Amino acid sequence: xxxxxxxxxxxxxxxxxxxILRCVPISNHLYFYWYRQILGQKVEFLxxxxxxxxxEKSEIFDDxxxxxxxxxxxxxxxxxxxxLEDSAMYFCxxxxxxxxxxxxxxGTRLTVT
Amino acid sequence: SxxxxxxxxxxxxxxxxNATMNCSYKTSINNLQWYRQNSGRGLVHLILIRSNEREKHxxxxxxxxxxxxxxxxxxxxxxxxxxxxxxFCATDRKIPRLTxxxxxxxxxxx
Numbered sequence: 356x357x358x359x360x361x362x363x364x365x366x367x368x369x370x371x372x373x374x375i376l377r378c379v380p381i382s383n384h385l386y387f388y389w390y391r392q393i394l395g396q397k398v399e400f401l402x403x404x405x406x407x408x409x410x411e412k413s414e415i416f417d418d419x420x421x422x423x424x425x426x427x428x429x430x431x432x433x434x435x436x437x438x439l440e441d442s443a444m445y446f447c448x449x450x451x452x453x454x455x456x457x458x459x460x461x462g463t464r465l466t467v468t
Numbered sequence: 469s470x471x472x473x474x475x476x477x478x479x480x481x482x483x484x485x486n487a488t489m490n491c492s493y494k495t496s497i498n499n500l501q502w503y504r505q506n507s508g509r510g511l512v513h514l515i516l517i518r519s520n521e522r523e524k525h526x527x528x529x530x531x532x533x534x535x536x537x538x539x540x541x542x543x544x545x546x547x548x549x550x551x552x553x554x555x556f557c558a559t560d561r562k563i564p565r566l567t568x569x570x571x572x573x574x575x576x577x578x
């Protein structure tokens with residue numbers, strides 16, 4: 356069964372450093388998402404991406420964040436200058452159509468020290 | 469206001485019993501989905517119910533949706549120890565971003 360994959364599974368970085376989290380969505384899916392989950396809290400929407408552009412972003416997704424689909428398979432989330440409060444699990448998700456089951460990757464645990 | 473609030477926050481039952489978790493939401497929705505998350509792991513999609521559906525089954529899972537009360541329930545029948553996890557409901561509207569609730573932590577004791 357096709358699945359969403361994410362790398363790395365765990366990233367440790369120092370405050371102020373740039374990180375890039377990578378995702379490979381399911382190949383025939385058209386809508387892509389990033390969510391995050393701070394430890395012990397609920398999953399929060401960050402950004403959605405369709406047709407090579409951001410379709411919606413939350414208030415969390417400020418200028419420090421950016422997303423790209425550099426080729427036909429990868430979908431990346433970049434945090435330019437990490438802060439301690441960026442420490443969280445980051446989940447990528449994809450969905451085939453505009454409305455349907457969102458398939459989530461296993462997540463990347465980001466630890467900012 | 470919170471969209472997608474589950475209750476109870478925690479539920480502990482014995483293996484073989486049924487587990488019922490509830491979810492309430494505040495705005496109109498397109499779909500409501502239930503997800504499961506094992507501790508520190510990813511989210512596994514369980515079931516999706518559309519706003520024009522009232523009930524849906526998948527194996528040991530039964531989901532109901534009452535749009536007049538803006539609520540949904542997830543029933544897991546004949547629970548197993550392996551069902552121990554956090555369960556989240558998530559809603560989407562015309563724009564397909566998911567809004568998650570706080571989750572219910574289910575513990576199934578062997």
